[in-house]
Amino acid sequence: MALWLYRLGRFSAHRAWLVIVAWAVIMGLVGGAAALFMGTMTNNFQIPGTETQQMADKLQADLPEASGGSGTVVFTSTDGLALTPAQEKAISAALATATSVPTVKGVIDPFETTANLEDSQAKLADGAKALKAGEAQLADGKKALDASAAQLADGQAKLDAGQSQLDAQKAQIAALPAGSPQAAAASAQLTAAQAQLDEQKAQLTAGQAQLAAGQSKYEASAKELDTKKAELATGQRSADAASGLRFVSENGKAAIGQVQFSESMNAVTPANRQLLQDKLNTLDSSGVTVDYSKEIVEDVSSLFGIAEVVGIAVAAAVLIIMLGTLVAAGLPLVMALVGVGIGVGGTMALTGVIEMSSISPMLALMLGLAVGIDYSLFIVNRHRQQLLAGMEMRESIAKATGTSGNAVLFAGLTVVIALAALSVTGLPFLSILGLAAAATVAVAVLIALSLTPAILSLMGRRVLSKRTWARNASERKAHDAGATGLSVGESAARDEAKDVARSARGWGGLVTRHPVIALVTAVLALVVVAIPATGLRLALPDGGSEPVDSSAFKAYSITGANFGEGMNGPIIVVGSLPAGLTQQSATVLNLDVTDQLRKVPNVKAAIPVSVSKNLRTAVYQVIPAEGPASASTVQVVHDLRSEGAAIQAEHHVSIGLTGQTAANVDVSAKLGAALPPYLAIVVGLSLILLILVFRSILVPVLATAGFLLSLVAAFGGVVAVYQWGWLGGIFDVPHPGAVLSFLPIILIGVLFGLAMDYQVFIASGMREAFVHGQNAKQAVRTGFKHAAPVVTAAAIIMTSVFSGFIFSHLTMVRPLGFALAFGVLIDAFVVRMTIIPAAMHLLGKSAWWIPKWLDKILPDVDVEGAKLVSLTDAAPASKNTEPEPATAG
Template sequence: MALWLYRLGRLSARRAWLVIAAWAVIMGMVGGAAALFMGPMSNNFQIPGTETQQMADKLQAQLPEASGGTGAVVFTSTNGEPLTPAQQKDITAALETVTGVPTVKGVIDPFLVTAQQQAGAAQLADGAKQLAAGEAQAAAELPKLEAAAKQLADTKAQLDAGQAKLDAQKKQLAAQQAQLAALPADSPQAQAAAPQMAAAQAQIDGAQTQLDAGKAQWQAGQDQYAAGKAKFDAGAATLTAKKAELGLGQRTAEAASGIRFVSENGKAAIGQIQFSESMNAVTPANRQLVQDKLNTLESDGVSVSYSKEIVEDVSELFGVSEVVGIAVAAAVLLIMLGTFVAAGLPLLMAVVGVGIGVGGTMALTTVIEMSSISPMLALMLGLAVGIDYSLFIVNRHRQQLLAGMELRESIAKATGTSGNAVTFAGLTVVIALAALSVTGLPFLAILGLAAAATVAVSVLIALTLTPALLSLIGKRLISKKAWARNTAATAKHEATLVGLSGSERAAADEAADVARSARGWGGLVTRHPIISLVTAVIALAVIAIPAAGLRLALPDGGSEPVNSSAYQAYSITGKNFGEGMNGPIIVVGSLPAGLNEASATVLNLNVADQLRAVENVKAAIPVMVSKDLRTAVYQVIPTEGPASESTVQVIHDLRAEGPGIESRYDVPIGLTGQTAANVDVSEKLGAALPPYLAIVVGLSLILLVLVFRSILVPLLATAGFLLSLVAAFGGVVAVYQWGWLGGIFDVANPAAVLSFLPIILIGVLFGLAMDYQVFIASGMREAYAHGQDAKQAVRTGFKHAAPVVTAAAIIMISVFSGFIFSHLTMVRPLGFALAFGVLIDAFVVRMTIVPAAMHLLGKSAWWLPKWLDRVLPDVDVEGAKLATLMVEDDASSLSEDPEPAR
């Protein structure tokens, strides 16, 4: 590998303009593609297959009007007093103008909704009064009906008794008449009885007539009663229907009572902007247009604050803080390298690498849904490693020039030695980042591949473009003062060697080198290795203690800067309406077939009641039903904010309540919305951490064994990384979750840590940690391979590598620190974690623990089983084969055909 890179560096130096032109063409093509095809980015971290995504897809298909994005606008009076009627009228008018913004589907006017709620409450109260009056009237009428019914029943009984008695008399008279008919008509008995019979018949007929009149009168009374009873029953049915309707209205009002749009003190109001597309698809121009139309209210004494969804603009990657980080890196380069030309070269290489890597990433945003952090991470890493990788080669070349090596030979050998370390260091970073694609999280895979591609480009640029530019720069890389100091030092050194033979000169040089290596930090650490090792490990263990309380979530408005509109909206909402209004949970229910509107309403209220019974749920209300009455949407307001532990538990409790709701009401439910999605993403990321860590560590261990031809050095490197990692987690938890030093780092509302920070930190920090391990340990390996004692090789390698590693670490820390105050708040804890992690790993692990441990291990540090030594290819990371390489000044090839690198 070293020989191949030597040839590549020499070729790049000889064909400098060709290499420069090739990279210029590539950069131009990538830049053009980015300008033509760049699309919107998002911060929507969905995971296919999760319940939240399934429910979102269901809403898109069955209830599209509920699937658009929503942003909140909070209105307050600038003088802190309740909003006046005139201000309320102005707010209503301003919200109406927002409906003219493209993709805005509608607005929710807080005062109109509140007025409707108040009118509804008044109607319910009036209906309750009318119902009570009707029930009172019915209660008064009922005894009269019952008395009339009793009287009619009594009369009917009397009439029936009279009829029965009369019927008996008729029967008796008919029998007497039959007996009389049997007698001769002229018999004395017949003649005597005839008048009596006629009188009796007349009496019975008169009684029957009187009885029929009574029956007719009773029938009239019965008809009157039946009409009255029918009227009463109809009124009772109406009252029952009104009572049911009133009860339904009261249940609906009760369910909605926990959701307000105007605060009780009248000092704050929340309006909502409903978009026809997801918030990710809403362009920055349309977001700004919404703000422009509402900001006119400020002249009326109304303060307007916007939720994170409206003001978030992920189209801008670079801010002032990032520029400050680059400026610090430039200052470090200038101090180390001494000239603006030398300092500017690594910066230029980083800019070219970032331009190509990030440009290529941006060009794919039209075909790939990409989170805003993807180009940001690529930008962060591209700048850091781009500067560092070029710096290693430039610094090696600079030292060789000062030692008297010919220009192109120096470029070639710097590429073959330091470039070799750069290649393997970059490969570890690429492996760690590309391995994010095995987590099963699409947005994380895209993020990792984008960053890995940018790092790979940075490596290629360091190995080709850097040698080409070094060839053109020539000896101007070193300042005149540096040349003068070097000449004086060389002359002084030569004076001390006068009269010595070649072997004596070599021995004297080596003795001087050994003496120099015993001084400084490396000498101190190796003189007291046990104390250094134990102290460093204990210090990192103490720093890591807060990591035990690590809690993960995605960012909300509370994590925004204090002076930002999003933070103001979040805090005002929490103060006046409850923290839960900042993170509503969307529940989607599948209703059974065969329902009408009334039965569907009752069923939805029943489901909402059971949702509201879940602990730490402040309100639950049905908000929308599909036209076919098969899909319902419920909004659940938790007691606390979206990133709180209690809200996470509410998500779990609601899902646990699902089977009970389905068995009781035949309504399967599922959760969606940003709050539920955040919990799903966080838990999925947590589950992906162990296998990801195993893959990254496993692959990198294999690579390090290949590079260093050792078992213990890779194990030591990995153990050191784990210490750096938990210490970095401890720092992040202390600052961003506990709020320590919050004033310094602009953490006004400490909360859970960014959910994908751990997995990104593992990948990036491991790669960067292995960078420093390769640069430091390869110097030790080089000294050991060239015949030095193993313990002395630790000092020698450290002495040679420490200055450039120190500068590289400071540069990387500076670049990452610039992102701690980024305008994208989710990038801030990541910038801190990477800066703090690199600080610990470079200065505590790689420059304290590693040399102390390797000094204690001695020769055993480089132990490798013989069978494994025979199997492994020799990548010659220390460039031992280059030490015997003979190159003619202007030769285009090696003077001897070297053995190809295996």
């Protein structure tokens, strides 16, 4: 590999303009593609196959009117007093104009909604009064019917008695002699009595018919009253449920309007978001302050902010101090910007066809800048040293590419593999994020290995300042004068003795003189820093994590203060109803379901929202007691899902959760579950690669253990600052909360790659000195002395670039920038430059032990570029300039 890279460097140096033009064409094509095909980015972290996604798909199919994104608008009076009627009218009028914005499907007017609710309550009260009057009237009718029934029963009894008496008289008359005057008179009298009795019977029958009609009318009225009573009870239950969801605060000082979009929030363009705000911002003239939820104001189209520029400026200052000339310092910066332009430009060009999270190009930008500067710096630094040692310019470029470039290639490969391995997590947005960043790092490596040599060829001697050339000439003259009369071997031995003496000074000398103290102190310090990591809690950011002066944070805070924190993160519950329901029975069933949902701890309100036309799908809204990222709300999501079994058993309704709050919980859970296997893959990969490079067992084990220490310490720092709020004033964390859910897995991938960078640059110099004949303990000092300056500069540069993102305009990126900056700082200065040299000094020769059978089967990757030593006689003969092909780079 070293020979191939040597030839690549030589070709680039001799064909500089060809290489430069080729990269310029590539950059132009990528830029054109980005301008033509760039789409909108998203902060939607849905995972296919999760319950939240399944329920969202069900809503899209069964209740399309309930699908689509939504955002809230919070209205307050600029004087802090209750909103006046005039202001309320102005707000309603402004909300009405919002429907003219493309993709806005409708708005919920808080005052109209509140008025409707109050009107419903008034109608329910009137209905209750009417029902009470009807019940009284029905009771009176019941009494009259009962009295009539009793009277008719008495009349029937008297008629029956009269009939019995007549029948007895008929028997007596029948016993009299036929034709006798007595019989004729009695018979006439009996006939008259029977006629009178029959007339009374007819009257009784009419009365009974009238009673039956009255009874039928009573039963119909009673049934109608029962129906109205049931409707009133249902209406009262609905009103009671709706009363838990307010849109105007009790003190009248705040109101919440809701904007419903016809498409997902990720598809709403920044132009339409701004147009909506322009429509509502006209309320300023009415003395109304308007604040928008994060969904409305979030614009992820801008990648670069002031803080990032400051980070690059610090990196530039470090380069100028280290390289001593603006020309040389500008080269790594230019290489990094070209790499970022191509890598991030290519990523942006794909946003038109791939749904990509906003953090994908941000991570690519962050890493591209950091590694782009460092990788070019390693080659430039090596080339400068070789020029000072007297090597011909283009030969020096080729050899620097073959030696330091070899280490750059391996180091970049570890970063690319670690990032690409994010694909094994099974999380689509994370896979895209990892591949985008990996591609940008790969471009940075290619630019460092081809474009950097080409530019160095054009720069010539200007890569070093005149002062440096003069000082070097003076030093070489003094060296030659001191070597007068000495043989070549004696001069080399003299130079080596000086080199050994110098290696005993400085930080490397101090650590190796007291290796036990250095090792124990450093490990204990990292363990202490890592303690907060035991309380790590993961979630996705909400409005409460936005900057305090942002509209999203103000909307979040005002909503929480006036309506409760839970209003910032409602949970959407989707129910599948049984078949055969009527509209009334479906309404009652939905109220029964929400009654049971309200029994879940920390649920403040639960209301039915809508039901499909076929009465088979219902939507309920649950308002938790606290904000969407709080631990209690996460538990509410779990408890609601657990309650689903009871709801299914009692009401035959199966439920599922969707919405951003539930989705955030699912994403965090999935990411947490993916963390251990991914960590195992990365750790296993580090061991295999380092065994291949260093042909040792203990060095890879030390490197991996050091990486794990850096990782947990970085976690500890993130938890302390962003979850516990320590130093929150410094890092602009006014409201600490859960840590960004995908931060750990990204940190593992990125920090692993960067840690292996520094391990290669530190340990390869130690191995080279050991292979060239130095004893193992001295080789640690020699390798450290040659690698420390460039690794220090590289770590400071990388930390500076990452630190620029700590104050990014994208809040989601801030903790990631801190984690990477803190992790790199710890890994470079505590692990690689303290723990590793101390441990290897204690291990001595055993650090380089490897089983013979393994040594035979391992390919020789020659990361130190030892095969290039005999390629040219231009290489200096003295020991102090030969052994650092990789460490200088």
